[in-house]
Amino acid sequence: MATIVKGKDIVQAKRKELTAHVAQLAQKPNLTIIRVGEDAGQLYYEQACHRILGNMGFEVASVSLPIDTDQATFNQAFDQVNNDHGVHGILLLKPLPSHLSDDYASQTIRAEKDVDCFGEKNMVKIYQGDFSSYLPCTAQACLDIIDALELDLKGMRTVVAGYSLVVGKPLALALMDRGATVKICRSTTKDLARECRDQELVISAMGQAQMIQADFVNEQAVVIDVGINEAADGKIVGDVAFDAVQSKVKAITPVPGGVGTVTNFVLAQHVLRAYQLLNK
Numbered sequence: 001m002a003t004i005v006k007g008k009d010i011v012q013a014k015r016k017e018l019t020a021h022v023a024q025l026a027q028k029p030n031l032t033i034i035r036v037g038e039d040a041g042q043l044y045y046e047q048a049c050h051r052i053l054g055n056m057g058f059e060v061a062s063v064s065l066p067i068d069t070d071q072a073t074f075n076q077a078f079d080q081v082n083n084d085h086g087v088h089g090i091l092l093l094k095p096l097p098s099h100l101s102d103d104y105a106s107q108t109i110r111a112e113k114d115v116d117c118f119g120e121k122n123m124v125k126i127y128q129g130d131f132s133s134y135l136p137c138t139a140q141a142c143l144d145i146i147d148a149l150e151l152d153l154k155g156m157r158t159v160v161a162g163y164s165l166v167v168g169k170p171l172a173l174a175l176m177d178r179g180a181t182v183k184i185c186r187s188t189t190k191d192l193a194r195e196c197r198d199q200e201l202v203i204s205a206m207g208q209a210q211m212i213q214a215d216f217v218n219e220q221a222v223v224i225d226v227g228i229n230e231a232a233d234g235k236i237v238g239d240v241a242f243d244a245v246q247s248k249v250k251a252i253t254p255v256p257g258g259v260g261t262v263t264n265f266v267l268a269q270h271v272l273r274a275y276q277l278l279n280k
């Protein structure tokens, strides 16, 4: 039986501290979420942000644009949020509809407001090995879970399955920076089971339910499930076949209640940092 790694246990004490800190500020730190369309995963995250950051004393606002918004209108809406002095952190929900590019937003976002690290300035730093600025919240959440488990990443055989700009790629770079031996896979990797089977740490961020099965893992493995997928019955599930895998491995994060919970807390930390940077 695996240790079930609950996000709540990792963030609970720190959440109290952060809430107390926020209560003492002159003004509520503001997170503004920009969403185009009505994607289920994005709405789920957005609602969680409103509820959880709201309860911690943040001000959370949403700018919701229709799915057929054109590029000029999108850029204009982005400018408005980026230039608004009342906004401290910006979360642009991904993915955007395929007819829209985030090039303009990524090139112009004020680095201090870039709490999910999609802007070019912050992204380049990560590529250069400078992790002093923001890391995307979900990638940071995985590192926080690794730290809570006190895993020694030096030389650790690690698979990152999934290579998105918001999770897989920055996470792989951060793990390499900490000395891990990182193998990057994706859902189309030939024989993914074979690539995962002898790994000490398996992180799945592919966004496909039931991808990681019991024969992908060994008894010593730690499994971090980043996936957020909607099952046929409307429930949210991860990338890992949880019941089968948890009976075999050393430790595993559940969905919901695992990485997502920590992601939300990291976002709150980043918005507080944005507030501090902008009020210096």
Ligand SMILES: Nc1nc(=O)c2c([nH]1)NC[C@@H]1CN(c3ccc(C(=O)N[C@@H](CCC(=O)O)C(=O)O)cc3)C=[N+]21
Residues within 6 Å of the ligand: 007, 041, 042, 044, 045, 048, 091, 092, 093, 094, 095, 116, 137, 138, 166, 228, 255, 256, 257, 258, 259, 260, 261, 263, 264
């Ligand atoms: N630019 C960008 N960054 C993202 O990080 C991003 C995104 N776009 N688009 C959508 C997906 C989805 N996602 C979630 C993160 C946390 C929860 C979450 O907080 N879940 C909690 C609680 C949910 C609840 O209690 O309702 C949990 O799993 O325990 C959910 C979903 C981030 N995404």
